[in-house]
Amino acid sequence: ITPAITPRTRAVIAVDLFGQMAPIEQVSEAAQGRPVIEDAAQSIGASRRIGGRTVMAGEAAAIGTYSFFPSKNLGGYGDGGMMVTQDEALFEALMKLRTHGSRRTYYHEIVGYNSRLDALQAAVLRAKLPHLGAWSEARRRNAAYYDAAFADVPELVTPWIDPANTSIYNQYTVRVPRREAVQAHLKERGIGSNVYYPLPLHLQPCFAYLGYREGQCPEAEKASREVLSLPVYPELTTTQLDEVIAAVRAYFGR
Template sequence: MIPFLDLKAQYASIKDEIDAAVLNVLGSAQYVLGEEVAAFEREFAAYCGTRHAIAVNTGTSALHLSLLAAGVGPGDEVITVPFTFVATASAICYTGARPVFIDIDPVTFTMDPEKLEASITPRTKAVMPVHLYGQTADMAPIMEMAERYGLAVIEDACQAHGAEYKGRRAGGIGVSGCFSFYPGKNLGACGEGGIVVTNDDAHAHMVRMLRDWGQERRYHHTLKGFNYRMDGIQGAILRVKLRHLERWTEARRQHARRYTELLAGSGRVTTPVELPDRRHVYHIYAVRCGDRDALQRELVAEGVQTGLHYPVPIHLQPAHEDLGYRAGDFPVAEAAAREVLSLPIYPEMTQRQVEQVADAVEQEIHVH
């Protein structure tokens, strides 16, 4: 069986470093925030090319606090996309604001900037583009439109560690960028974690207070805050993994190039496209297939695990039916949800495994 993801292989490759880092935290007894988290914040900010990074407990918390720091609250609207993980919309709902969806670009699966202006109303406070699967949204027209209307742009970069748009790292383009360190991410914790990066001093100060009970200093609560702190062990683990991230990213990109070569001209699947002004970090290698569910079943029979990201767009989820959208409202997103299939991709994959997966896809093509 070729697994969709192999976290055990990653741990085995850096076991000594991880174990030493964890033991160091246990010895220091700095279990919540502390020096390891502070050091990771400095290092991740440098990696993203931003002045500030504020570590939190999840990527969802990063989105929530970024929205609050941008002044989003009850009665406001935030424009985003329906083809993403549900946390994108949930974070908007947490603030009391309403998610307003627009359709995606059929090539990149990210926000279609041409749909943006028509959805802006007097209640619109922010835009949240999602850098899906490891490739950034088309940020230049989004930023231009946001500037024209005085809107905050908060990047959902939860799948885009190290991705680039016109030479700039994801997360450092809008007022802030939000990352997840869920274990399966390109940079994953051994548990939950997230971070907000920003060049805006006031935004950073607000997020820093909100994550720790709204305190300016201990027991002096300026704001109604949250307990969204990162724990020390995750900070230490992420520092270790950050040192390997570029090497891992290049391995992912190499695997993606090989998949694309092997599946070129395929009669059954369409491979992802990396646009020339972007650096795709391939958190997910998602192909499109008209009979996706059949292909998935066939690959499982061939010993290949796959994933679905995401089979039901948010506007069709029962949890968000109160938003009033219905089937047909976002045809590009709905078609993607029916057709995308995620093939295994992780740094520890061998070239042979990549070839075996591609062969399995091609074999099934010849059967039909």
């Protein structure tokens, strides 16, 4: 982060990936006083120990953002999201921006948006929210079951969780050689899997104007060729977990 900061840098966005928090305290230090925005779309309910206390995803940054897309751990029946902040001035600004730049009907202080959460989505989310903790715990149990089952498969790298973090396992993402072959092997057995993400941001066509080239972010590029996410949703039965495990182990001759 530090070498990338220039006089034009206005904020730093930290992305929580696959269910665990980014090291927000380290990002904040590297940001050198600039506000940090935490993209917590994949980590609602996750936590991190910072300075001797437990901090929830979205809490420690200037602004935390959540996604309620149906595939998320806390998903609605359509698109939706939320921003949180501990800063009163930011709160007021965000409230104006979400409602056409207005805090008083028909009086618009700034040009804003129509970004209010639909009432139907809010009702669905309120019904599901009390179950989020139990769902997260079930995902952690499923992940631990996988970790133990794959411990003796050296070709497969299980997810690494920062010791300071408690993950919600939005995905259970392993790294494997010959990723496409592994995925085809699972598909033949009726087992779903997915790739998050096949192309790093710096190589996306929409960012070509920035001038990045292959090789400039080698770790991201390597990960994008190896990552594969296995089913981890809370309703999985032990029988289903064993079926996934047996299929993966069979591919590697275990």
